[in-house]
Amino acid sequence: MLSRLNSRLARWPRWLAVRRLVALVLVLLAAVLALRPARREADSTVPMLVAAHDLPPGTTLRAGDVEVSRLPPSLRPPAALTTPTQVTGRVLASATTAGEPLTRARLVGPENARLSTGDPTASAVPFRLADPAVAGLLRPGTRVDVVTVAQSSADPLVLATNATVLTVRSADEDSSLVVIALPREDATLVAAAALDQRVAVTLR
Numbered sequence: 001m002l003s004r005l006n007s008r009l010a011r012w013p014r015w016l017a018v019r020r021l022v023a024l025v026l027v028l029l030a031a032v033l034a035l036r037p038a039r040r041e042a043d044s045t046v047p048m049l050v051a052a053h054d055l056p057p058g059t060t061l062r063a064g065d066v067e068v069s070r071l072p073p074s075l076r077p078p079a080a081l082t083t084p085t086q087v088t089g090r091v092l093a094s095a096t097t098a099g100e101p102l103t104r105a106r107l108v109g110p111e112n113a114r115l116s117t118g119d120p121t122a123s124a125v126p127f128r129l130a131d132p133a134v135a136g137l138l139r140p141g142t143r144v145d146v147v148t149v150a151q152s153s154a155d156p157l158v159l160a161t162n163a164t165v166l167t168v169r170s171a172d173e174d175s176s177l178v179v180i181a182l183p184r185e186d187a188t189l190v191a192a193a194a195l196d197q198r199v200a201v202t203l204r
Contacts, residue, residue, distance in 0.1 A: 045070040049081040051096045058169035059092040079103040093167045094140045113181035116164045123187035126179045127194035135176035138168050144201040146190050160186040
């Protein structure tokens with residue numbers, strides 16, 4: 001009996017070492033499994049451009065005005081932009097708060113004009129207001145008629161009706177630049193008239 005007890009005691013350190021080794025392997029395996037979902041999630045994210053800080057309408061965007069955020073593909077809007085080069089030098093049509101995603105529809109251009117009017121042929125037309133004070137009454141989405149004075153008779157002349165204001169910018173200390181969306185033919189008429197005539201708007 002004494003010999004059997006001595007034999008069991010001799011085997012205990014070996015079994016203890018094996019158990020410690022198995023425990024260590026299990027701990028390492030648990031750590032690997034815990035890290036795999038995090039790595040998979042990081043690998044599956046996609047870039048999205050967002051505003052780095054609050055931006056007013058009419059801002060000409062610079063690289064410092066935006067930043068790249070990453071999120072799962074299902075959370076990124078289909079029209080979201082992804083790199084600062086896509087917006088540098090472009091004009092922001094509406095106010096944007098920090099962290100908001102930027103899409104082409106938020107920038108002055110064809111997409112914004114089309115969505116603002118519902119007309120696939122709509123174009124964006126910039127022109128200076130004859131009365132800069134009127135600019136303070138205009139906001140993105142405001143509906144206006146565009147008028148001027150007929151050169152031959154000095155009578156009022158309506159150039160376009162129900163135009164949509166896309167944005168308003170300060171051109172200089174004495175004038176403001178209004179960008180409106182109109183069907184292509186009306187947009188051409190307004191752009192041509194604004195070259196040598198004083199143009200105003202009336203609010204609808």
